[in-house]
Structures are given as structure tokens and as C-alpha cells.
Amino acid sequence: MKRFLRVALLIMRKDLTVEARSRELLLTTLFFAVSAVLVFAFGFVRDGRPVENAAAGILWIAIAFAGTLALGRTFERERYHDVLHALLLAPVDRPAIYVGKLLGILVLLGTVEIVVVPLVALLFQAPLLRQPLLIVTLLAFGTVGFAAVGTLFAAMLIRARSRDVLLPVLLYPLTIPVIIAGVRGTAALLQPEADIAMARAWIGMLGFFDVVFITLSLWTFEPVMTE
Amino acid sequence: MTQRLFLPLVVAATVVFAVAPLLIAWAPYESTMGLVQKIFYFHMPSWAAMFVSALVCGVASAFFLFKGHATGDRIAAAAAELAVVFGLIGLVTGPLWARKAWGVWWQWDARLTMALVLWMIFISYLLLREYGGPGSEKLAAGVALFGMANVPFVYWSVNVWRTVHPTTNVVPTLVPGMRIALWWSLAGFLLLYTTTMMARVRLESQRASLDRLYRDLDD
Secondary structure: HHHHHHHHHHHHHHHHHHHHOOOOOHHHHHHHHHHHHHHHHHHHEEEEEEOOOOHHHHHHHHOOOOOOHHHHHHHHHEEEEEEHHHHHOOOOOHHHHHHHHHHHHHHHHHHHHHHHHHHHHHOOOOOOOOOOHHHHHHHHHHHHHHHHHHHHHHHHHHHHHOOOHHHHHHHHHHHHHHHHHHHHHHHHOOOOOOOOHHHHHHHHHHHHHHHHHHHHHHHHHHHHHHO | OHHHHHHHHHHHHHHHHHHHHHHHHHHEEEEEHHHHHHHHHHHHHHHHHHHHHHHHHHHHHHHHHHOOOHHHHHHHHHHHHHHHHHHHHHHHHHHHHHHOOOOOOOOOOOOHHHHHHHHHHHHHHHHHHOOOOOOOHHHHHHHHHHEEEEEEEHHHHOOOOOOOOOHHHHHHHHHHHHHHHHHHHHHHHHHHHHHHHHHHHHHHHHHHHHHHHHHHOOO
């Protein structure tokens, strides 16, 4: 168990070191997320006023889009330098590699969210920061669920043809529960009278989703990555 | 064994499908919906066949992924295609009925959403197999497995919304004429499913043995 965690943390550190030196993924993903929010702003703001209840949806769509882009790029980089191959040859637990990659993606997406959430709050006059603890829990659980499924599929697709288009094609139908729960939970908190019980119910569902899909990913990572 | 069963099953499916329109025509009219209710006799069985197919695909994929049975992969590929076909029948017949019964073509109802998402997962499965290149069978098996695990979550997450779709409790309350027509159609769809499935799996196995023969020739 200790070894497992050490390997996972080492892989995360490797990813973060590469990222800290180039900043390629962070800057491009961040700019992409901001542009996506702006495009939505032009679509959903009429006569200078944002359409009601649009903020929750826009926030989660921006996260899902940016997440897909980040996942695709992370593994493209691995493929280009044949890193994943080398990692799979290393005498370590395969699931530890998965957890390491997942942690790296989570740090990246978390950073993107730190910028995107206040931006959505600002542009759509949404009281996103009124219940900071619940919003952060919702975002954390939702992002973990999305990234858990995304990391597995992005890793799998590294060997496939037309992986750029196949990643969203596979990922979006599979992560619909995360999007529904995230949007509904956030919308419950954005109401004039925040519906705490509803938000808690969605957080619970997201937690359950995370547990099931991380377990399933750890379980399937080994057989799908073996050629 | 399966080959000997194939012809009788085809005959049985043909007979059942030939008689089905008569039984549906004879079944009494539903008091409020009238003629349009008769879509139900094809709508519900096609979804039943779709869900059977989805289950077969998930189980076969798990066998392929964890045990490495090549047969599992062939069955999963065939089942995924049939799931999409039967799902399409359900998705076309549903709105036709809903337009008359609910006044709208589509509702974001728990059952409808879950069925649509499951159908989309199987389409993505087929897209991956078709365009993923060599080695995509294993990835597709992963998709099928995750797709199966997803169903309860989608159902749960949309179940909080108001539901308008008739529940399974409707079936025991049907008058005898309607019930016979429904079970008959269901039998017809499941027979059709079994026969097409057998033909499709056989095609996959033939393809595999042809590939093997080509490889042996090259060696």
C-alpha cells in the first residue's frame, strides 16, 4: 500500500514537474475554459442581463470541455515521448500509474476551476461563493468523477486511431450523471433561497459515483492497458 | 447445436410476426388514447430486446476483458449492434405515441433519458470499434462495462424529476385482449433478437476463422 502511494505520487510529481517547466497544458486549458465561458456569455446574455439559471450549466460545460482537452493533451504528450510505454514496463502496480495520472489531472483541473468559478460568478451575477464549502465539495467530487473516467479512457485511447474525436465521443455519454448532478447541485445552491438539502443529496450521489467508477477503473486499467 | 436450432427459430419468429398484427388489431381499443396506443405492442418489446442486448453485451465484455475469451468479444460486438437497432425502433415509436398521449414528442423523463444515454453509449461503442483501429476491441469492452455501471446512476439522477412515462405496473392491469397481444409481440421481438444475434455471432466467428486461415497461409 505504501509502495502503491509512493509510485502514484512520483508519477504525479513527474507530470507536475513537466508542466511547471513548460506550462503548456495549464495555459492552453485555462485560456480555452475562459474563451468557452465567454462564448456562452454571448449566447446567454440578452439585453445586458444573463438568462436566469444559466450559470450552473455554463460552469459545468466549461469544466467538461476543458477537462476533455486537458486529458487528450496530457496523454498525447505521453504518447509523443513514449512515456506511457516506459511506465507500463516499469515493475510497479499498473493501478498506481493510473492513480498518479489521475492526481496530476486533478491538480490541473483544480487550478483551472480556481479561475473559472469566480469568472462565471462575475459574468453571470451568480452567488457562487455564497456557500463556499458546498460549492467546493460539489466541484471536487464532480471533477474527481469526470477525471476518473476520463483518465482511464484517455489512457486507453493512446493506442487507438482518431483518438482526438473518440475521447469526447466516449467520455460525454459516460459522464452524463456527473454533469447532471453537478449542474443540479450547483443550481440548487444558486437559487435565491439556497436548497442545502438538495445540494447535499447531489454531493452524496457524486461521492457514490466516484467510489464506483474509481474502483471499476482500478480494476479495468490492467487488462485494457495490456496489449 | 446452434446451427440446428437456427432454422426452426427463424420459422417461429416469422410465424409470430405474421400473427402479431392480427392480435394487435383484435386487441380492444384503449379508452382515452384510441388507436395510437397500439404502438405500445411494438414499443415495449423493442426496448425489452434492447435491454437484453445491453446486458448480454456487458456480461460478454467482462468475460472478454478479464478472462480473455475471444467468443466474448464476438458476442459483445453483435449485441452492441443489435442494442442500437432495437433502441432505434424504441426511440422512433416512443415519440410517435408521446405526441398523442402527452402532447409533446420528447420529455426529459427518467426512463427516456436513461434509455437515450444507454443508446448513445452503444453508439460510441460501435464508433470506437469502427474507427479505433487495431486493438480497439479491448477498449470497447471497457466502454461496455462502464456503460452498464452507468445505467443506475443516470436513472437515479433523473428520477428526482417528475415522471410521466407509464411504469411496469401497467402490465398486470391490462385487459386480457391487450395482454395476449403484448406478450405475443414480446415473444416475437425476443425470437427476432435471438435469431439475428445467432446469425451475427456466426458471421463474426466465420470472419475470425477466415483471418486465421489467411495468417496460416502467410506463415
